[in-house]
Amino acid sequence: MSNSPGTNNDSRPYLNFNPDELLVLMPYETWWRDRYEMLLSHGYQLRPRLRPGWVPSWTTNGKSPPECEDFIFIIAPKNNIVDAVRTSNGEQVLLKKVKTGGSEIHLALYLSSPELREDPRNHCVPILDHFQDNADESITYIVMPLLREFDNPKFGSVNELLDFGDQIFEGLCFMHEHGVAHSYFPPDCDPLVVGCEGRDFEVPELSKTVPYNPFKTDIFIIGNLLKKEFFYRYSNVDFMYPLITILAEQDPKMRPTAYGAQQMWKHVRASVSIINRYWRLRGREDDGYLVIAIRDVISFVRRTIRLSQWAPTLNNMLT
Secondary structure, rough: OOOOOOOOOOHHHHOOOOHHHHHOOHHHHHHHHHHHHHHHHHHHEEEEHHHHOOOOHHHHHOHHHHHHHHOOOOOOOOEEEEEEOOOOOOEEEEEEEEOOOOHHHHHHHHHHHHHHOOOOOOOOOOOOOEEEEOOOOOOOEEEEEEEOOOOOOOOOOOOOOHHHHHHHHHHHHHHHHHOEEEOOOOOOOOOOOOEEEOOOOOOOOOOEEEEHHHHHHHHHHHHHHHHHHHHHHHHOOHHHHHHHHHHHOOOOHOOOOOOHHHHHHHHHHHHHOOOHOOEEEEEEEOOOOHHHHHHHHHHHHHHHHHHHHHHHHHHHHHH
């Protein structure tokens, strides 16, 4: 999952704006600008656009606005994230504004504890730092690495999809084993929760009043992601369809546990031949057999070259 606020995976929305509109900060950007000095005192410097006294660089350097870094504005509907640079080492990070003492920071710190970070199945985004707002004690900032969307760059081969699935199901089992599900930490005695938070609003059971099992909600979300981001887009991943159908069952009781889903995934993965694993992911809208064949050959040649470049390293590792 990305936490990059400046762009998204398919387009650059800021290019759709009139440059004159971006000569001034958006209302939610001023919130971060007003905290520039405070964040800097904690060791985090915001991008030039959010610094006090900012003047749009394209008005003085002769470049077109899209060529300038400070033309990119924050895309964060909840106004809760911003990118920054850690002054101690120059690392690009993401700052997220959360409720002090709330469940989000509790879960984030728990999953980033030294003991759990040592578990290789833990694929959660690590928390690098956290601190309270100097002026508002109800706000805490958590600091994470600045990441990209999960499919940016886009998946190239079936094998990359299989590796993605391995990590997703492994990470889900890890989280569920530690009692974490769908951003909740339900008590052992009652795994039911209420709430409509999350990125997938197609989950049928989400409700602010009717309790539901968040562990089964996670299963639906993964099934829906595999369906929309891969099955609908690519023609040579039909092997996933039976699993997707089970994971995205409308009735939560019919969905498997995380462990059950992982075992099903392993069975599906084993059914994919070695040859098919290294073919490119073919778009369902690819134009004609000739175009498909040409693209397949190009993809195969590229992967063969990459493997040949790694051959000396692999030989050294095996001898």
